[in-house]
Amino acid sequence: MSASRARAEWVGFATIVIREFNRIIRIWGQTVVPPAVTATLYFVIFGSLIGRRVGSVGGYDYMQFIAPGLIMMTVITNSYGNVVSSFFGAKFGKHLEELLVSPLPNWLILCGYIAGGILRGVLVGALVTVVASIFTRLPVQHPLAIVSAVLMTSVVFSLGGFVNALFAKNFDHISWFPTFVLTPLTYLGGVFYSVSMLPHWALVASHANPILYMVSAFRFGFLGTSDVNLGLAYGIMAGAVVVMFTLALSLLNRGAGIRD
């Protein structure tokens, strides 16, 4: 690849990212505020009101235990939500054609949308972290684990949102998956409890849930304890990134859902 082509592709990629960022800011009332409000409510209700009676989980008070889980839940839903609504909106409003007629290669278009998903996931995640630190003191044991778990999770769910948007034909289709699959998996992925508190069958079943590994790795970064084997957690996250990227790119190359 020539230097000028590489430079042109960089400009194209940056343009997508800037456009995504501007979109997040332009409609901040839909993108930034609701997740922050929701997270605050969780902290107030589960953390302060109920948490006081729950006592400690894994040696930390309940608020400290759920804070990483709630941050990760925010990252997941916002990464997913950003890409699914932005990409589906572009498809529905036809301005996706601006990208499709351009010489930008598909993998770069995909990376642009992933970057948008990471931007919003991390932005809102950071906001919720700030809210959390109002309610409790969050230790930081392994910063690298925190950053890597957030980034990989954000990439996986940005890609999930992308695939969802490719298949979606109407606005119902972009809320179906988050409501019926993503939210239940997140709630059952050890956000609010340690899976070690579960009966044996539920404990085993939980290990089939990839979100458990993401939340656990992230929580390990703060608290230094984990419900699952960390090597396995990173293996699963890395595997999910590769699988989802390959899937999304091959669908995009085929033009699934976007080219007649």
Next chain:
Amino acid sequence: MHALVLKNLTKTYKNGIQALKGIDLTVEEGDFFALLGPNGAGKTTAIGIITSLVNKSGGTVEVFGHDMDRELETAKSCIGIVPQEINFNLFETVHTIVVNQAGFYGIPRPLARQRAEMYLKQLQLWDRRNSIARSLSGGMKRRLMIARALMHQPRLLILDEPTAGVDIEIRRSMWEFLRKINEEGTTIILTTHYLEEAENLCRNVAIIEGGRIIERDSMANVLRKLQTETFVFNLSEARTAPPALPGFKAQMTDEHSLEVEVSKGQSLNDIFTHLSAEGIAVSSMRNKVNRLEELFMRLVDGSARAAPAAAGAPRGAATP
């Protein structure tokens, strides 16, 4: 150099509609080319394939010698497209839309801003650069799409009905603008239902109908193929029967309007001589329809009737 070469291009949509049944077409560099055809003929489908918005079912597309299957990115960067339907983000500003489009083609921001100013000014949109696209009028939206298509200065500009719903004044200024960029070297392919527009602007023409090309020639030749023209004479005094005009086919459409078909080689002078001899005064005269329109109707009509029989090659002009 060929700007565009289509070979045996076919397209069958998922619903079974065969929109293109094998199109062969060559457009030379520098041409101003009209792609005409009735609704549903397959124009937008062909353009969709050329701009890679539609997957083809078969055939090849070459843009300035770059095969779309082998050199997709290079081919794409040669093309600018003004689509039939509005396809920008209605919630972005005019300026953002054109600058971002340049970005997707790899043009750095400072240069993109310069070009945005140039093209938005040329298309009289500079005053509205900070308006949300949704707030533009229909004609402004069309011009915005032209400005956007030019941002990467494509060698081939394809416009799919750019003047649909545009008022006469703006249409004329768009014509002038397109003529200018064509003179500066941009190859232009235009579809339109205003045949007057094609006749005015284009040097070469292809007529597509039912997914096939039924005519492909220079505009001059196509017009020459038209054997007859119909003239309408407005008579000063009312009458019921047409006057005797030996050699001409004549009829009264109402008591003041005399319609006469004039074949090639016949002279209007003869008609006037006969009318004068009978003491009939003509207050005004006009062409019944635009000439290209007339030819178009005949071709499309003829091909519709001949369609079951003529399954294959493009046919010549169907003269009546």
